[in-house]
Amino acid sequence: MSKPHITAFTIVRNALKYDYPIVESITSILPIVDEYVVAVGNSDDQTKELIQNINSDKIKIIETIWDDSLREGGVVLAVETNKAFDAITNKADWCFYLQGDEVVHEKYHQEILSACEKWLPYQEVEGLLFKYTHFYGSYYYVADSRVWYRQEIRIVRNNKAIRSYKDAQGFRINGRKLNVKPIEAHIYHYGWVKDPRAQQAKQEGVRKFWHDDEFIHKHVATASEFDYGNIDSLKPFTETHPAVMSQRLKRMNWDFKWDINKKKFSLKGRLLYYIEKTTGIRLFEYKNFRKL
Numbered sequence: 001m002s003k004p005h006i007t008a009f010t011i012v013r014n015a016l017k018y019d020y021p022i023v024e025s026i027t028s029i030l031p032i033v034d035e036y037v038v039a040v041g042n043s044d045d046q047t048k049e050l051i052q053n054i055n056s057d058k059i060k061i062i063e064t065i066w067d068d069s070l071r072e073g074g075v076v077l078a079v080e081t082n083k084a085f086d087a088i089t090n091k092a093d094w095c096f097y098l099q100g101d102e103v104v105h106e107k108y109h110q111e112i113l114s115a116c117e118k119w120l121p122y123q124e125v126e127g128l129l130f131k132y133t134h135f136y137g138s139y140y141y142v143a144d145s146r147v148w149y150r151q152e153i154r155i156v157r158n159n160k161a162i163r164s165y166k167d168a169q170g171f172r173i174n175g176r177k178l179n180v181k182p183i184e185a186h187i188y189h190y191g192w193v194k195d196p197r198a199q200q201a202k203q204e205g206v207r208k209f210w211h212d213d214e215f216i217h218k219h220v221a222t223a224s225e226f227d228y229g230n231i232d233s234l235k236p237f238t239e240t241h242p243a244v245m246s247q248r249l250k251r252m253n254w255d256f257k258w259d260i261n262k263k264k265f266s267l268k269g270r271l272l273y274y275i276e277k278t279t280g281i282r283l284f285e286y287k288n289f290r291k292l
Helices: 022-032 047-052 075-086 106-119 196-209 211-219 243-249 268-277
Strands: 004-012 035-041 058-065 095-096 127-136 141-143 149-157 162-167 168-173 180-190 234-238
Touching: 004 022, 004 075, 004 243, 022 047, 022 106, 022 243, 035 047, 047 162, 058 075, 075 095, 075 162, 106 127, 106 149, 149 168, 149 180, 149 196, 196 211, 211 243
Parallel strands: 004 035, 004 095, 035 058, 127 180
Antiparallel strands: 095 149, 127 141, 127 149, 141 234, 162 168
Protein backbone atom coordinates (compact mmCIF):
# COMPACT_ATOMS: atom_id res chain seq x y z
CA MET A 1 0.00 0.00 0.00
CA SER A 2 1.35 3.43 -0.95
CA LYS A 3 1.81 6.06 1.73
CA PRO A 4 -1.19 8.41 1.96
CA HIS A 5 -0.63 12.00 0.89
CA ILE A 6 -1.48 14.29 3.83
CA THR A 7 -1.99 18.02 3.46
CA ALA A 8 -2.41 20.13 6.59
CA PHE A 9 -4.38 23.36 6.70
CA THR A 10 -5.01 26.17 9.12
CA ILE A 11 -6.15 29.78 9.42
CA VAL A 12 -4.46 32.60 11.27
CA ARG A 13 -4.88 36.33 11.84
CA ASN A 14 -3.10 38.67 14.26
CA ALA A 15 -0.93 35.86 15.62
CA LEU A 16 1.59 38.23 17.17
CA LYS A 17 -0.99 40.65 18.54
CA TYR A 18 -2.81 37.87 20.42
CA ASP A 19 0.22 35.65 21.04
CA TYR A 20 -0.96 32.55 19.19
CA PRO A 21 1.51 29.64 19.15
CA ILE A 22 0.95 29.33 15.42
CA VAL A 23 4.59 28.60 14.57
CA GLU A 24 4.66 25.80 17.13
CA SER A 25 1.33 24.51 15.85
CA ILE A 26 2.50 24.33 12.25
CA THR A 27 5.93 22.90 12.98
CA SER A 28 4.50 20.25 15.31
CA ILE A 29 3.16 18.27 12.34
CA LEU A 30 5.38 19.43 9.48
CA PRO A 31 7.42 16.19 9.66
CA ILE A 32 4.37 14.02 8.92
CA VAL A 33 2.59 16.06 6.25
CA ASP A 34 3.43 16.57 2.59
CA GLU A 35 2.09 20.12 2.32
CA TYR A 36 0.69 22.76 4.64
CA VAL A 37 -1.85 25.37 3.47
CA VAL A 38 -1.90 28.44 5.72
CA ALA A 39 -4.68 30.97 5.14
CA VAL A 40 -3.32 34.24 6.49
CA GLY A 41 -6.06 36.77 7.14
CA ASN A 42 -5.68 40.55 6.95
CA SER A 43 -3.78 41.35 10.14
CA ASP A 44 -2.72 44.33 12.22
CA ASP A 45 0.73 42.85 12.78
CA GLN A 46 3.42 40.88 10.94
CA THR A 47 1.58 37.55 10.88
CA LYS A 48 2.35 36.88 7.22
CA GLU A 49 6.06 37.49 7.76
CA LEU A 50 5.96 35.20 10.82
CA ILE A 51 4.67 32.34 8.67
CA GLN A 52 7.06 33.13 5.82
CA ASN A 53 9.98 32.80 8.25
CA ILE A 54 9.16 29.15 8.92
CA ASN A 55 11.88 27.35 7.00
CA SER A 56 9.90 24.82 4.98
CA ASP A 57 9.03 24.46 1.32
CA LYS A 58 5.94 22.48 2.35
CA ILE A 59 4.13 25.65 3.37
CA LYS A 60 1.77 27.36 0.94
CA ILE A 61 0.40 30.73 2.06
CA ILE A 62 -2.89 32.06 0.76
CA GLU A 63 -3.97 35.56 1.75
CA THR A 64 -7.58 36.15 2.73
CA ILE A 65 -9.83 38.98 3.87
CA TRP A 66 -12.06 38.24 6.82
CA ASP A 67 -15.63 39.48 6.70
CA ASP A 68 -15.81 41.38 9.99
CA SER A 69 -19.56 41.85 9.58
CA LEU A 70 -20.05 38.15 10.41
CA ARG A 71 -20.44 38.49 14.15
CA GLU A 72 -22.63 35.62 15.22
CA GLY A 73 -21.60 32.18 16.41
CA GLY A 74 -18.03 32.40 15.15
CA VAL A 75 -19.18 31.63 11.61
CA VAL A 76 -16.36 33.69 10.09
CA LEU A 77 -13.91 31.09 11.42
CA ALA A 78 -15.70 28.37 9.46
CA VAL A 79 -15.76 30.55 6.34
CA GLU A 80 -11.99 31.07 6.58
CA THR A 81 -11.36 27.40 7.35
CA ASN A 82 -13.26 26.43 4.20
CA LYS A 83 -11.08 28.80 2.16
CA ALA A 84 -7.98 26.99 3.39
CA PHE A 85 -9.55 23.57 2.83
CA ASP A 86 -10.62 24.48 -0.71
CA ALA A 87 -7.05 25.51 -1.54
CA ILE A 88 -5.84 21.93 -1.02
CA THR A 89 -5.06 20.19 -4.31
CA ASN A 90 -6.60 16.93 -5.49
CA LYS A 91 -3.44 14.92 -4.81
CA ALA A 92 -4.12 14.94 -1.06
CA ASP A 93 -5.80 11.86 0.41
CA TRP A 94 -6.23 13.18 3.96
CA CYS A 95 -6.44 16.76 5.20
CA PHE A 96 -5.13 17.57 8.69
CA TYR A 97 -6.69 20.64 10.31
CA LEU A 98 -5.09 22.42 13.24
CA GLN A 99 -6.20 25.70 14.76
CA GLY A 100 -3.61 28.31 15.67
CA ASP A 101 -3.49 27.33 19.35
CA GLU A 102 -3.44 23.56 18.82
CA VAL A 103 -0.21 21.54 18.91
CA VAL A 104 0.58 17.85 18.38
CA HIS A 105 3.14 16.01 20.50
CA GLU A 106 5.74 14.20 18.42
CA LYS A 107 5.00 11.00 20.36
CA TYR A 108 1.75 10.74 18.38
CA HIS A 109 3.28 11.08 14.91
CA GLN A 110 3.50 7.37 14.17
CA GLU A 111 0.00 6.68 15.47
CA ILE A 112 -1.38 9.38 13.17
CA LEU A 113 0.51 8.09 10.12
CA SER A 114 -0.55 4.52 10.85
CA ALA A 115 -4.21 5.51 11.18
CA CYS A 116 -4.13 7.46 7.91
CA GLU A 117 -2.69 4.42 6.15
CA LYS A 118 -4.97 1.90 7.87
CA TRP A 119 -8.25 3.65 7.12
CA LEU A 120 -7.46 5.06 3.66
CA PRO A 121 -9.02 2.10 1.74
CA TYR A 122 -12.24 2.30 3.76
CA GLN A 123 -14.27 5.03 2.10
CA GLU A 124 -16.93 4.88 4.80
CA VAL A 125 -14.37 6.41 7.18
CA GLU A 126 -14.69 10.13 6.49
CA GLY A 127 -12.52 11.45 9.29
CA LEU A 128 -10.27 10.66 12.24
CA LEU A 129 -11.20 11.63 15.78
CA PHE A 130 -8.61 13.00 18.22
CA LYS A 131 -8.71 13.30 21.99
CA TYR A 132 -8.14 16.70 23.59
CA THR A 133 -5.98 18.07 26.38
CA HIS A 134 -6.97 21.62 27.33
CA PHE A 135 -4.33 23.59 29.24
CA TYR A 136 -5.50 26.43 31.44
CA GLY A 137 -3.73 29.22 33.31
CA SER A 138 -0.29 27.71 32.89
CA TYR A 139 1.44 24.80 31.19
CA TYR A 140 1.03 22.70 34.32
CA TYR A 141 -2.75 22.58 34.72
CA VAL A 142 -5.40 20.92 32.58
CA ALA A 143 -9.11 21.75 32.57
CA ASP A 144 -11.10 18.61 33.36
CA SER A 145 -14.76 19.61 33.67
CA ARG A 146 -17.49 18.79 31.19
CA VAL A 147 -17.56 22.28 29.69
CA TRP A 148 -14.42 21.35 27.74
CA TYR A 149 -14.90 19.08 24.73
CA ARG A 150 -13.07 15.76 25.01
CA GLN A 151 -12.68 14.87 21.32
CA GLU A 152 -13.03 16.37 17.88
CA ILE A 153 -12.36 15.62 14.20
CA ARG A 154 -9.02 16.91 12.99
CA ILE A 155 -8.32 14.78 9.91
CA VAL A 156 -10.85 14.53 7.07
CA ARG A 157 -10.85 13.08 3.60
CA ASN A 158 -10.10 15.40 0.72
CA ASN A 159 -13.76 15.68 -0.16
CA LYS A 160 -14.85 19.26 -0.71
CA ALA A 161 -18.43 18.38 0.20
CA ILE A 162 -17.07 18.37 3.75
CA ARG A 163 -17.50 21.79 5.33
CA SER A 164 -16.29 23.43 8.50
CA TYR A 165 -19.15 23.48 11.01
CA LYS A 166 -20.43 26.44 13.02
CA ASP A 167 -17.38 28.14 14.60
CA ALA A 168 -14.89 25.73 12.98
CA GLN A 169 -14.71 23.37 15.93
CA GLY A 170 -15.57 20.39 13.71
CA PHE A 171 -16.84 19.33 10.28
CA ARG A 172 -19.96 18.02 8.57
CA ILE A 173 -20.75 16.69 5.10
CA ASN A 174 -23.94 17.79 3.35
CA GLY A 175 -25.21 18.88 6.76
CA ARG A 176 -24.81 15.51 8.47
CA LYS A 177 -22.24 14.31 11.00
CA LEU A 178 -19.12 12.63 9.64
CA ASN A 179 -18.48 8.92 10.14
CA VAL A 180 -15.16 8.68 11.96
CA LYS A 181 -12.67 6.35 13.58
CA PRO A 182 -11.07 7.41 16.89
CA ILE A 183 -7.30 7.27 17.17
CA GLU A 184 -5.03 7.22 20.21
CA ALA A 185 -3.64 10.71 19.79
CA HIS A 186 -4.25 13.99 21.59
CA ILE A 187 -4.48 17.56 20.42
CA TYR A 188 -2.85 19.86 22.97
CA HIS A 189 -4.94 23.02 23.16
CA TYR A 190 -3.02 26.06 24.45
CA GLY A 191 -5.65 28.74 23.82
CA TRP A 192 -6.04 29.44 27.54
CA VAL A 193 -2.33 29.60 28.38
CA LYS A 194 -0.59 32.93 27.83
CA ASP A 195 0.45 36.08 29.62
CA PRO A 196 -2.72 37.42 31.35
CA ARG A 197 -2.29 40.71 29.48
CA ALA A 198 -2.26 38.97 26.10
CA GLN A 199 -5.16 36.76 27.15
CA GLN A 200 -7.23 39.80 28.07
CA ALA A 201 -6.45 41.47 24.75
CA LYS A 202 -7.42 38.31 22.91
CA GLN A 203 -10.75 38.03 24.77
CA GLU A 204 -11.64 41.63 24.01
CA GLY A 205 -10.61 41.35 20.37
CA VAL A 206 -11.73 37.85 19.37
CA ARG A 207 -15.15 37.80 21.05
CA LYS A 208 -16.40 40.07 18.25
CA PHE A 209 -16.56 36.98 16.03
CA TRP A 210 -19.34 35.63 18.26
CA HIS A 211 -21.14 38.70 19.63
CA ASP A 212 -22.12 42.28 18.88
CA ASP A 213 -20.66 45.33 20.63
CA GLU A 214 -23.47 45.53 23.17
CA PHE A 215 -22.91 41.96 24.34
CA ILE A 216 -19.15 42.43 24.56
CA HIS A 217 -19.56 45.65 26.55
CA LYS A 218 -21.88 43.88 29.00
CA HIS A 219 -20.18 40.50 29.36
CA VAL A 220 -16.48 40.95 28.54
CA ALA A 221 -14.81 42.83 31.34
CA THR A 222 -12.26 45.47 30.40
CA ALA A 223 -9.16 45.00 32.47
CA SER A 224 -5.40 45.15 32.14
CA GLU A 225 -5.10 41.40 32.82
CA PHE A 226 -7.27 38.33 32.39
CA ASP A 227 -8.52 36.71 35.61
CA TYR A 228 -7.65 33.01 35.42
CA GLY A 229 -9.39 32.40 38.75
CA ASN A 230 -12.80 32.01 37.12
CA ILE A 231 -12.52 28.28 36.46
CA ASP A 232 -14.55 25.36 37.79
CA SER A 233 -12.01 22.52 37.94
CA LEU A 234 -8.37 21.80 37.10
CA LYS A 235 -6.00 18.89 37.47
CA PRO A 236 -2.19 18.87 37.32
CA PHE A 237 -0.36 18.04 34.09
CA THR A 238 2.58 15.77 34.82
CA GLU A 239 3.56 14.58 31.34
CA THR A 240 5.82 16.23 28.75
CA HIS A 241 4.91 18.96 26.32
CA PRO A 242 5.66 18.81 22.59
CA ALA A 243 9.31 19.61 21.86
CA VAL A 244 8.28 22.62 19.76
CA MET A 245 6.81 24.24 22.88
CA SER A 246 10.07 24.24 24.85
CA GLN A 247 10.92 27.90 24.23
CA ARG A 248 7.43 29.03 25.19
CA LEU A 249 7.70 27.17 28.47
CA LYS A 250 11.01 28.90 29.17
CA ARG A 251 9.49 32.30 28.37
CA MET A 252 6.54 31.92 30.74
CA ASN A 253 6.64 35.18 32.69
CA TRP A 254 3.56 34.97 34.91
CA ASP A 255 2.69 32.94 37.96
CA PHE A 256 -0.46 30.86 38.26
CA LYS A 257 -1.13 28.48 41.14
CA TRP A 258 -4.33 26.57 41.75
CA ASP A 259 -5.68 24.37 44.52
CA ILE A 260 -6.79 21.29 42.55
CA ASN A 261 -9.16 20.37 45.39
CA LYS A 262 -11.16 23.54 44.73
CA LYS A 263 -14.25 22.80 42.61
CA LYS A 264 -16.76 25.44 41.57
CA PHE A 265 -19.77 23.36 40.59
CA SER A 266 -23.51 23.55 40.99
CA LEU A 267 -25.06 20.52 42.68
CA LYS A 268 -25.96 19.07 39.28
CA GLY A 269 -22.51 19.85 37.91
CA ARG A 270 -20.81 18.20 40.88
CA LEU A 271 -22.90 15.04 40.41
CA LEU A 272 -22.15 14.82 36.68
CA TYR A 273 -18.46 15.44 37.36
CA TYR A 274 -18.40 12.62 39.95
CA ILE A 275 -20.15 10.20 37.57
CA GLU A 276 -17.66 10.96 34.80
CA LYS A 277 -14.60 10.60 37.01
CA THR A 278 -15.77 7.30 38.49
CA THR A 279 -17.19 5.67 35.35
CA GLY A 280 -15.52 7.46 32.44
CA ILE A 281 -18.97 8.22 31.03
CA ARG A 282 -19.93 11.81 30.26
CA LEU A 283 -23.71 11.95 30.39
CA PHE A 284 -25.51 14.13 27.81
CA GLU A 285 -22.24 14.75 25.94
CA TYR A 286 -22.53 16.68 22.68
CA LYS A 287 -20.87 14.83 19.82
CA ASN A 288 -20.46 16.39 16.40
CA PHE A 289 -19.51 13.06 14.80
CA ARG A 290 -20.63 9.46 14.41
CA LYS A 291 -18.16 6.79 15.53
CA LEU A 292 -17.93 3.71 13.34
